[in-house]
Amino acid sequence: MGFDPGWLALREPADRAARDATLLRRAVALAGPGGSVLDLGCGTGSTVRAFEGAGATGAHWRLFDNDAGLLARAAVLHPEAAICQGDLAEIDALPLEGVRLVTASALFDLVSRDWVERLAARLVAQGTALYAALSYDGVMRWSPEDAEDAAITAQFNAHQRGNKGFGAALGPSAAETAAGIFASLGYEVQCAPSSWRLGPQEAEMQRLLLAGIAQAAAEAGYAGAEGWQTRRARVLAEGWAEIGHIDLLAVPPGDGRRA
Numbered sequence: 148m149g150f151d152p153g154w155l156a157l158r159e160p161a162d163r164a165a166r167d168a169t170l171l172r173r174a175v176a177l178a179g180p181g182g183s184v185l186d187l188g189c190g191t192g193s194t195v196r197a198f199e200g201a202g203a204t205g206a207h208w209r210l211f212d213n214d215a216g217l218l219a220r221a222a223v224l225h226p227e228a229a230i231c232q233g234d235l236a237e238i239d240a241l242p243l244e245g246v247r248l249v250t251a252s253a254l255f256d257l258v259s260r261d262w263v264e265r266l267a268a269r270l271v272a273q274g275t276a277l278y279a280a281l282s283y284d285g286v287m288r289w290s291p292e293d294a295e296d297a298a299i300t301a302q303f304n305a306h307q308r309g310n311k312g313f314g315a316a317l318g319p320s321a322a323e324t325a326a327g328i329f330a331s332l333g334y335e336v337q338c339a340p341s342s343w344r345l346g347p348q349e350a351e352m353q354r355l356l357l358a359g360i361a362q363a364a365a366e367a368g369y370a371g372a373e374g375w376q377t378r379r380a381r382v383l384a385e386g387w388a389e390i391g392h393i394d395l396l397a398v399p400p401g402d403g404r405r406a
């Protein structure tokens with residue numbers, strides 16, 4: 148499963164606007180100057196840029212992904228970061244030594260419950276915090292409405308629960324599931340909405356998003372996907388879309404940095 152760098156670049160400003168400012172600020176403080184931060188599924192490094200935009204300085208980033216093309220871009224954009232190529236599915240091999248904070252964005256909806264449990268076991272063992280931003284939450288709304296919006300959303304959500312390389316994906320329940328797992332280990336967990344609100348200025352992003360949603364719904368067996376996409380594309384200039392996400396911050400037990 149590849150992630151197009153053009154799509155990642157297009158969504159980055161919407162992601163930046165959507166991130167919950169309070170949780171991002173707390174995550175930046177948890178990283179602190181001089182702390183080591185491991186970004187899982189880093190793409191081209193959007194989380195580093197979000198942290199820098201929120202005032203982070205001096206953190207030592209390890210950028211982890213399996214896509215050599217995305218990592219090559221990340222290396223150019225963030226020459227000071229350590230670039231790590233590997234498979235996230237191999238939790239025991241993740242370079243977590245000395246890491247104070249693990250970050251991820253737009254990743255936790257791809258992974259399975261088992262994957263989160265195994266990651267949480269490693270993080271709690273060494274007292275590492277987690278900031279997992281922008282997990283899709285299953286809610287999509289459009290204006291103007293279309294009679295098939297709800298059916299498309301249901302089909303898309305079913306597709307989101309398919310295997311993305313980690314076993315059955317958490318999809319829309321990602322943040323809730325991760326919050327429960329980390330809370331059960333004594334972490335202080337905070338969640339906050341980080342929905343995209345997309346208008347006519349984001350027409351190009353919306354066009355690609357509609358195509359992706361329609362393709363997933365079609366793959367899930369929905370016959371009306373193409374017609375829905377065509378009708379939605381016609382009204383891009385007059386409406387908006389709201390795509391639900393959730394940010395999560397989990398601070399380990401006994402950490403003086405808990406709120």
Ligand SMILES: C[S@@+](CC[C@H](N)C(=O)[O-])C[C@H]1O[C@@H](n2cnc3c(N)ncnc32)[C@H](O)[C@@H]1O
Nearest residue numbers: 150188189190193212213214234235236252253
């Ligand atoms: C939706 S993208 C998010 C990228 C980046 N965090 C962002 O917000 O722009 C998911 C990222 O996870 C990476 N990824 C997916 N499965 C992976 C795996 N098994 N091992 C390592 N990276 C993986 C992809 O290459 C991609 O960069």
